[in-house]
Amino acid sequence: MKNASFIEATPFSYGAGHIRPNHAMDPGLIYDLTVNDYLDFLCAIGYNKTMMQLFSESPNYKCPKSASLLDFNYPSIAVPELSGSVTVTRRVKNVGSPGTYAVRIHKPLGVSVTVEPNILKFKNIGEEKSFKVTLKAKGLSVTKDYVFGGLIWSDGKHYVRSPIVVSSAAAAAVYT
Template identity: 65%
Template sequence: MDFNYPSISVPELKGKVTVSRTVKNVGPPRSTYKVRVRSPPGITITVNPSILKFKKSDEEKSFKVTIKPNNDVESQDFVFGELLWSDGIHTVRSPIVVFH
């Protein structure tokens, strides 16, 4: 799987932000990747879909990342997290940086 945009950056989070990404399977056909999210402190992140099933090499799939602040946390600093896509053998990491 190859990421067109390897990192996700939100310069200032004041509400919910949705980011779309497209990935390409550069590995073997019939690959299934599941996402694991390590949310930055004070941030909730959801990914839809959370599973990408590729049927062939070079196939592209899109997903959406929704980033929103937790209501009970106030911050004025950069916070860090990551998305990890894994097929059980390979792992693709996308760092997340949010000014919150």
């Protein structure tokens, strides 16, 4: 796929993908963001208790101590300044018929990627499952700004794609 300048497109050009309306009517799985996901996101970017009261209907909402931007339950997985390894958590909801989804991984250059579990079995509509994605730097080049990959959950009929975008800590140091 090319971008508007006829250069090879990256996830920055197309995000999580183009919507195909017929497929959108039966996606199989979705990344279902809740109000608490958004509140945790605000906590992770530094909103304090006073600011959080402006967004939360519950006066008792408290930011979790472990709020992390990396765990925002969004289809795209972005890891800035990777050095060593990092594990992110995502949650998907079955909105289709029961089925078994297997993951297929397209590793970004210089990054090993593992997904646990690598099979998700759904018995009911509305059932949610979590999975962890571990990314480990394997000599990311400092000359590369970002490297791209992805993972796809599929039951043979549905294809639920998540782009993976990674920059190395060394590359971040060069560009700052």
